[in-house]
Amino acid sequence: MLRIQNLTKVYPNGTQALKDVSFEVKDGEFLVVIGLSGSGKSTLLRCINRLIDPTEGKITWDDIDITAAPPAELRRIRRQIGMVFQQFNLVKRSSVMTNVMNGRLGYANPWLSLLGIWPPTDKQRAVKALERVGIADKASSRADALSGGQQQRVGIARALMQEPRLVLADEPVASLDPVLSHSILHYLEQLNKEGMTVICSLHFLDLVHRYATRVIALKDGIKVFEGLPAEIDRAKFKEIYGEEAQEVRATTVEASA
Amino acid sequence: MKESEPARRSPLLAGALSALLPGLGHVSLRQWYRGVAILLSFLVLTGIVAWYAEPLISWDSSIYPLLAFLAWFKFGGFWYLAPAGMWLWNIWDAASLAGCGRTRTILIPLLFGMMAAYGIGWQLVEVDFSAASLDRAMAIIRPMLYPDMVEERRELNRMWTYVSVPCSATETPPQARREEDGKVASATPDCAKLSEALTVSVSGMWPDTDTIVWWETAIGDDKPLGGNENAPLIVRTDATGSLTVVIHVPSTVMIAQPDPSLMLQHRVYFDQYRPLGGYQITSNGGFVLKGMMESVTMALMATTLSILLAIPISFLAARNLMGGNPFTLFIYVITRTILNFVRSIEALILAIVFVIIVGLGPFAGVMALAVHSVVALAKLYSEVIEGIDPGPIEAVKATGANWLQVARYGVIPQIVPPFTAFTIYRWDINVRMSIIIGMVGGGGIGQYLIQWIQINEMGAVGAAFIAIAVVVITLDYLSAKVRERLV
Numbered sequence: 001m002l003r004i005q006n007l008t009k010v011y012p013n014g015t016q017a018l019k020d021v022s023f024e025v026k027d028g029e030f031l032v033v034i035g036l037s038g039s040g041k042s043t044l045l046r047c048i049n050r051l052i053d054p055t056e057g058k059i060t061w062d063d064i065d066i067t068a069a070p071p072a073e074l075r076r077i078r079r080q081i082g083m084v085f086q087q088f089n090l091v092k093r094s095s096v097m098t099n100v101m102n103g104r105l106g107y108a109n110p111w112l113s114l115l116g117i118w119p120p121t122d123k124q125r126a127v128k129a130l131e132r133v134g135i136a137d138k139a140s141s142r143a144d145a146l147s148g149g150q151q152q153r154v155g156i157a158r159a160l161m162q163e164p165r166l167v168l169a170d171e172p173v174a175s176l177d178p179v180l181s182h183s184i185l186h187y188l189e190q191l192n193k194e195g196m197t198v199i200c201s202l203h204f205l206d207l208v209h210r211y212a213t214r215v216i217a218l219k220d221g222i223k224v225f226e227g228l229p230a231e232i233d234r235a236k237f238k239e240i241y242g243e244e245a246q247e248v249r250a251t252t253v254e255a256s257a
Numbered sequence: 258m259k260e261s262e263p264a265r266r267s268p269l270l271a272g273a274l275s276a277l278l279p280g281l282g283h284v285s286l287r288q289w290y291r292g293v294a295i296l297l298s299f300l301v302l303t304g305i306v307a308w309y310a311e312p313l314i315s316w317d318s319s320i321y322p323l324l325a326f327l328a329w330f331k332f333g334g335f336w337y338l339a340p341a342g343m344w345l346w347n348i349w350d351a352a353s354l355a356g357c358g359r360t361r362t363i364l365i366p367l368l369f370g371m372m373a374a375y376g377i378g379w380q381l382v383e384v385d386f387s388a389a390s391l392d393r394a395m396a397i398i399r400p401m402l403y404p405d406m407v408e409e410r411r412e413l414n415r416m417w418t419y420v421s422v423p424c425s426a427t428e429t430p431p432q433a434r435r436e437e438d439g440k441v442a443s444a445t446p447d448c449a450k451l452s453e454a455l456t457v458s459v460s461g462m463w464p465d466t467d468t469i470v471w472w473e474t475a476i477g478d479d480k481p482l483g484g485n486e487n488a489p490l491i492v493r494t495d496a497t498g499s500l501t502v503v504i505h506v507p508s509t510v511m512i513a514q515p516d517p518s519l520m521l522q523h524r525v526y527f528d529q530y531r532p533l534g535g536y537q538i539t540s541n542g543g544f545v546l547k548g549m550m551e552s553v554t555m556a557l558m559a560t561t562l563s564i565l566l567a568i569p570i571s572f573l574a575a576r577n578l579m580g581g582n583p584f585t586l587f588i589y590v591i592t593r594t595i596l597n598f599v600r601s602i603e604a605l606i607l608a609i610v611f612v613i614i615v616g617l618g619p620f621a622g623v624m625a626l627a628v629h630s631v632v633a634l635a636k637l638y639s640e641v642i643e644g645i646d647p648g649p650i651e652a653v654k655a656t657g658a659n660w661l662q663v664a665r666y667g668v669i670p671q672i673v674p675p676f677t678a679f680t681i682y683r684w685d686i687n688v689r690m691s692i693i694i695g696m697v698g699g700g701g702i703g704q705y706l707i708q709w710i711q712i713n714e715m716g717a718v719g720a721a722f723i724a725i726a727v728v729v730i731t732l733d734y735l736s737a738k739v740r741e742r743l744v
């Protein structure tokens with residue numbers, strides 16, 4: 001169980017990205033975070049694995065206080081939390097295999113890993129991860145030689161290498177077209193069904209309805225909704241996304257539905 | 258201040274005013290800026306003509322003023338007319354402004370300015386295409402077409418004898434005859450004075466072989482004996498390996514001799530060559546290779562040295578690392594300013610400075626190249642650092658990697674390939690620059706090259722040109738290939 005209590009983030013330039021956000025995520029949930037661009041979704045997800053240090057508030061995972069974890073402990077926590085990004089965040093010049101192996105850094109012997117020496121089991125694991133996302137044949141390609149959908153699959157394979165108990169997915173499909181979006185989210189759904197907790201930020205209402213087990217909505221850093229996906233109808237969506245965005249949202253939703 | 262609407266006036270008056278003093282017509286129409294600008298341009302143009310132009314022809318001595326006038330043009334003096342053109346345009350412009358309120362294009366006065374600039378340029382460089390003589394060019398180019406690089410491997414068969422010059426009044430000269438390995442060389446008489454005839458002969462040499470007969474003075478200078486003492490004397494041995502030929506003592510063999518009456522021992526040599534099969538590198542060819550190697554390694558040393566300095570400097574010159582607070586930003590600005598300043602100094606000029614500081618030779622060249630490369634590389638490196646994508650770094654961090662692992666897998670793959678590409682490119686440039694820098698004394702093939710040019714060793718120059726072309730083209734190709742793979 002992940003518990004977020006009174007989370008607040010103020011950036012050094014004074015932007016208040018999160019205001020007193022609290023919620024809980026039970027193991028095995030597929031929690032979707034929605035909200036306009038700039039509403040604080042990325043900040044929230046990055047606070048959970050402390051890529052961003054929250055200003056105030058507390059995040060506990062089972063009985064561990066993530067917010068108070070010292071560096072070594074934090075790295076042990078992070079290695080159990082996979083992360084998938086909107087821009088894939090692959091090292092473009094490195095091979096697909098190297099990018100996937102990066103997912104193992106938290107477990108590997110630090111010195112051997114610096115020399116690029118990996119245990120054979122990790123290599124097998126990487127091959128399996130790539131097979132699982134269907135791009136085993138691309139292992140030796142440079143990451144930037146792949147299409148967007150393929151790159152995101154590498155991103156998922158990298159997260160899989162961590163054998164995570166929790167996956168944070170920050171708008172994993174915002175850079176992909178609708179068909180690819182479904183195939184990527186399908187992988188996340190499968191992982192979720194195998195017992196992984198997933199926290200995922202999304203933009204499109206139909207995707208929210210299709211994949212989420214629970215939804216929270218942010219607006220200007222404030223949690224404005226928490227509930228089941230079925231509770232979000234057009235009116236609620238309009239409320240969350242504001243009057244201006246409704247037309248755009250509505251048509252996008254229709255187009256991808 | 259905005260120019261006020263020009264007051265309509267008589268074009269005649271405005272033109273007349275401007276004719277009196279350029280720009281005055283405009284001023285009278287309250288076109289202040291234009292008037293002052295026209296006056297200043299006119300004064301500057303007239304000043305330049307008055308100061309710089311030389312009288313090309315004297316008017317009073319010329320009976321035909323028209324021809325004298327035409328001669329102006331022939332000598333490029335056409336630009337003396339630029340102020341007059343400017344003056345006419347100014348009248349036209351003022352009149353037109355007064356008449357219809359429209360100014361004329363300033364393209365025309367600009368053209369007159371250009372005319373003056375090109376006129377000065379023309380006189381300055383003394384353009385004279387007749388100076389380019391084909392004969393002179395060919396005299397230099399022809400030996401370059403036979404590069405002094407490789408030669409046939411040959412075996413030398415040499416014999417020599419003493420000859421005394423001049424004859425002494427008191428001493429009897431030693432006998433001009435020598436025996437060695439069954440070969441006999443001799444000269445009659447045993448002594449002679451300058452330009453006197455001598456009969457020299459040799460036997461026991463290779464039969465039916467061209468033999469070069471030449472003179473070595475008492476102090477070891479070589480003198481050819483053929484032609485007008487300026488060509489080799491070549492005589493063929495007979496079927497028994499002997500030859501006899503009449504030579505004249507070269508007129509220059511006593512040049513460095515303080516006492517001209519002193520009898521000294523000179524030598525007459527007989528040289529035969531026979532091909533051994535195969536080829537070998539000539540001695541100049543060896544210097545070409547040595548110089549080329551020096552240039553390439555100089556460039557390598559300079560590049561390596563500069564990498565070590567450029568990396569730390571590049572961090573100081575990267576805005577994304579230094580923009581955080583005012584203090585680091587200040588360091589960033591200072592670093593950038595220094596880099597831009599030093600980068601504007603040509604490596605060639607640095608080389609001249611370093612030759613003065615550390616003396617002639619490769620070290621000066623390396624220092625000059627290194628300094629120039631440090632600033633060039635630091636700028637390129639810092640741009641790479643500024644272009645680092647924070648995304649992958651964040652992603653690697655998120656896997657639980659420690660900071661060394663983040664550096665190794667998130668940062669290094671992003672910067673090392675472009676760093677390497679830029680460095681190889683720099684080395685490529687440095688090889689070319691080191692050749693030029695050698696010419697001002699910075700070592701390497703350039704230093705040999707300039708010496709060969711000075712002593713007119715055009716064969717060696719040709720060989721050096723070939724070596725330079727081969728190395729430059731090869732490196733260019735390789736570095737482009739490698740960079741293609743890296744980027």
Ligand SMILES: Nc1ncnc2c1ncn2[C@@H]1O[C@H](COP(=O)(O)OP(=O)(O)O)[C@@H](O)[C@H]1O
Pocket residue numbers: 011012013015016017035036037038039040041042043044
């Ligand atoms: N590093 C940062 N420094 C300052 N402000 C930031 C930074 N990152 C995000 N913000 C601001 O915080 C707010 C929330 O951003 P973000 O979490 O990226 O929202 P979302 O992911 O929902 O688009 C926005 O107003 C954004 O401009």
Ligand SMILES: [Mg+2]
Pocket residue numbers: 038041042043170171
């Ligand atoms: Mg975001």
